[in-house]
Amino acid sequence: MRSGPRIGVLISGRGSNLQALIDAIAGGRLRAEIAVVISSRADAQGLERAARAGIETLTIPHRDYPTREAFEQRLVRELRARQVALVCLAGFMRLLGRTFLDAFPNAILNIHPSLLPAFPGVDAQRQAWEYGTKVAGATVHLVTGDLDGGPIVLQRAIAVEDDDTPETLAARILEIEHEIYPEAAALVLGGGWTIDGRRVRRTRTH
Numbered sequence: 001m002r003s004g005p006r007i008g009v010l011i012s013g014r015g016s017n018l019q020a021l022i023d024a025i026a027g028g029r030l031r032a033e034i035a036v037v038i039s040s041r042a043d044a045q046g047l048e049r050a051a052r053a054g055i056e057t058l059t060i061p062h063r064d065y066p067t068r069e070a071f072e073q074r075l076v077r078e079l080r081a082r083q084v085a086l087v088c089l090a091g092f093m094r095l096l097g098r099t100f101l102d103a104f105p106n107a108i109l110n111i112h113p114s115l116l117p118a119f120p121g122v123d124a125q126r127q128a129w130e131y132g133t134k135v136a137g138a139t140v141h142l143v144t145g146d147l148d149g150g151p152i153v154l155q156r157a158i159a160v161e162d163d164d165t166p167e168t169l170a171a172r173i174l175e176i177e178h179e180i181y182p183e184a185a186a187l188v189l190g191g192g193w194t195i196d197g198r199r200v201r202r203t204r205t206h
């Protein structure tokens with residue numbers, strides 16, 4: 001039986017992080033329920049993952065809306081109708097503006113495949129590899145108006161090996177993404193934290 005606070009997951013593609021959230025809930029590591037998965041693309045593989053898990057799906061392409069605001073209003077309406085307490089962006093390829101951000105203050109998470117603030121934006125794993133960093137990793141952060149710039153909830157690092165390619169590095173980073181995203185969602189939903197400046201600080205031990 002699924003129960004607990006309700007999550008809305010926004011995707012645009014593969015959906016492996018969505019799968020990690022589904023698996024963590026099924027495995028009892030995340031006490032929550034995914035109320036809806038919304039995709040900006042009809043061909044997103046993540047939609048099949050959601051359907052397999054019996055989760056309601058919606059496809060809302062931004063191109064169907066005259067403005068970003070109208071698109072975001074629709075997203076907000078659907079999420080609110082399902083009483084979502086937390087929104088998880090999981091490979092969602094649209095930038096979100098004030099209409100969306102103001103609707104869910106400190107309740108939107110994103111996962112990014114680098115140790116932020118290093119390498120924001122696209123192709124972060126390749127950026128790290130090309131730069132020649134010796135550690136790489138993944139970050140879960142609260143979403144603000146700054147691209148990949150909100151307060152950090154959780155990070156995990158891995159070593160970059162000499163024989164790594166951008167692809168092998170991205171694959172190992174993806175493994176830790178799948179660990180830390182459910183952990184971060186559990187932490188945020190569990191409460192007992194506060195934001196100090198831009199630092200997410202625990203006020204009690206979980």
Ligand code: GRF
Nearest residue numbers: 014015016017091111112113
């Ligand atoms: C992940 O690497 C995530 O960090 C980034 O987009 C990718 C999405 O992958 N934001 P998936 O759709 O979750 O498999």
